Each structure stands twice: as structure tokens, then as C-alpha cells.
Amino acid sequence: MCWLSNLFKPKPPILTIPHPEESRNFQSNIDDLSFFLILEEWFGKWKVPLSYQYFWRARPIVIVPGLAYQGANYPALTWTDRTEIDPTWANPGVLAHEMAHVSYSFLTITDVAQFNITYQEVKSDALVKLLESQNQYMKTNTTELHAEIYRYLGEKMPDKLKAFYPKLF
Ligand SMILES: [Zn+2]
Numbered sequence: 001m002c003w004l005s006n007l008f009k010p011k012p013p014i015l016t017i018p019h020p021e022e023s024r025n026f027q028s029n030i031d032d033l034s035f036f037l038i039l040e041e042w043f044g045k046w047k048v049p050l051s052y053q054y055f056w057r058a059r060p061i062v063i064v065p066g067l068a069y070q071g072a073n074y075p076a077l078t079w080t081d082r083t084e085i086d087p088t089w090a091n092p093g094v095l096a097h098e099m100a101h102v103s104y105s106f107l108t109i110t111d112v113a114q115f116n117i118t119y120q121e122v123k124s125d126a127l128v129k130l131l132e133s134q135n136q137y138m139k140t141n142t143t144e145l146h147a148e149i150y151r152y153l154g155e156k157m158p159d160k161l162k163a164f165y166p167k168l169f
Contacts, residue, residue, distance in 0.1 A: 017130065017152050018152070019046070019151065019154050021093055026088050028087045032061070035061055035085075038091060038092055039095065045092055056167070059082075059083060059099070061083045061085060062085075063085055064084045064086060064087075065086065066086070070085070070094045071094050071097065072098070073098060073101050073105075078105060079105045083098050083099075085098065100149075100151060100168065101147050102167075103150075104143055106166040106167070112142060114164070118161060119161065127153055127156055127158075128153070
């Protein structure tokens with residue numbers, strides 16, 4: 001092999017996070033009524049199946065200026081009632097994270113245990129490794145790990161994990 005053929009050897013594609021974090025928008029004037037635009041953007045970018053979109057459209061989501069978090073689900077522990085989102089953080093990525101929590105609420109204790117086992121099996125996946133190298137928040141606990149994988153990897157997450165995201169795949 002000569003130096004010339006090396007020069008033209010195709011380089012492996014550079015790995016990037018499929019859904020990188022959107023920057024905070026301090027000028028946001030989004031309200032409860034216009035939030036559906038974010039919902040539609042999330043459906044499109046994260047490829048939310050058409051058959052589940054009705055479910056997500058029915059999820060009560062309220063815009064709360066000055067919220068202490070980017071977003072949060074209530075009531076604590078079950079997250080069955082509603083989602084609150086700070087207007088400056090009203091973007092598809094934050095929504096994807098919060099909706100992953102809603103999806104997680106459908107998992108049984110056995111499912112969660114199985115998710116943890118499956119996650120160990122896919123840890124060598126290149127995108128999972130890349131995300132782990134950049135993201136500290138996913139190390140908080142299993143629920144945040146579950147949400148961050150969906151938020152940043154979306155449909156590019158390892159296929160084996162998708163079974164643990166009811167109504168999202
Ligand atoms: Zn969270």
C-alpha cells in the first residue's frame with residue numbers, strides 16, 4: 001500500500017449525539033396554547049409513532065414561568081397528572097426527557113430491573129459510550145438514565161432498550 005491509497009481511504013464517520021441539547025431561549029413567549037408546536041416538533045424529530053401521538057397530545061402540559069427546573073412531572077413518584085415546563089426551556093429535547101419519564105411510569109419494578117440489566121449489555125454501543133462520556137446527569141439514578149438516553153439518542157438508541165419505552169417506540 002502506498003501513501004496515495006492511504007490518502008483516499010474513506011474515514012470512519014464522526015460519531016455525534018443524534019439530538020444535541022438546544023440552548024435556553026430567554027426570549028421565549030411560548031404559552032400553553034402555542035406549546036403544541038413543540039409537541040409536533042418532538043413527534044417529527046424523535047419519530048414518535050403515529051399510533052401514540054393521540055396519547056401524548058392528551059397529556060396535560062402547562063407552561064410555568066420561573067419554574068425551578070427545566071421541566072417536571074406531577075404528582076411526585078407517579079407523574080400521572082401533568083407536566084410543567086419553564087417557557088425558556090420549552091424545546092423538543094426537554095419535552096423528550098419529560099415524556100420519557102411518563103413512559104417510565106408504565107414500567108413495572110421487574111421491567112426496571114430488566115432495563116438495568118439490558119443497559120449493562122449495551123454499554124459498549126458507540127453512541128451509549130459517547131453519551132456517557134459527555135453526560136453526568138444520566139448517572140443520577142435509573143429514571144434519569146432512562147430519560148437522558150431517550151432525550152439524546154432517540155430512535156438511535158440500541159434496539160434492545162426500546163422495549164423499555166412504552167408509547168415512544
Ligand atoms: Zn428528569
